[in-house]
Amino acid sequence: MIIKIDFGDDFIQYISCSTKVGRKINRIRNDFETWIFDETKNTKYWTYENCGKYCPNYDAKAIIEWLNNVRFKRGIAKAKLISNAQLSVKKKLYF
Template sequence: MIIKIDFGEDFIQYISCSTKVGRKMNCIQKDFLDWIFDEEKNTKYWALENGERIHPNYDANAIIEWLNNVRFKKGIAKAKLITTPQLIAKKNLYY
C-alpha cells in the first residue's frame, strides 16, 4: 500500500508498506507521535540547540524506522520510502 505523508508547507513524502499495516496507520499515528516526542526512546530525531534537544525533527524516514524497528519489529513486511510512486496513494496522513 502506498501512503502519502503530508508534513505541511508542500513537504510530501510517500512510503510503501503492507496493506495490513497501511490500514492501521490512522489508529497507530498517536503511538508514533508518543514515540517521536519521548526523549528517552528517541534520540536520533531531535533538533539540537546549544547541545540540548529542543523539539523532534523528523520526516518519513522516522516513521519507517518506527514501523520497522519498534511497532512491527517481528513482522516480515517492512515499510520503505518511495521517491516517485508509480501507483496512487491509498491513504493520506498529515503531520
C-alpha cells in the same frame, strides 16, 4: 499500499507498506507520535538548541524506522520509502 505523508510547506513523501499496516496507519499514528516525542527513546531525531533538546525533527524515514523496528519488529520489513508514487495513493497522513 502507498501512503502519502504531508509534513506541510510542500514537503511530501511516500511510503510503501503492507495493506495490513496501511489500514491501521491512522490509528497507530498516535503511537508513533508518543514514540517520537519521547526524549529518552530516539535521540537522533531531536533538534538541539541552546545546549538542550528543543523538539523532534523527523521525516518519513523516522516513521519507517518506527514501523519496521519498533511497532512491527518481528518478521520482515513492513515499510519503505518510495521516491515516486506511480501507484495510486490509498491513505494520507498530515503532520
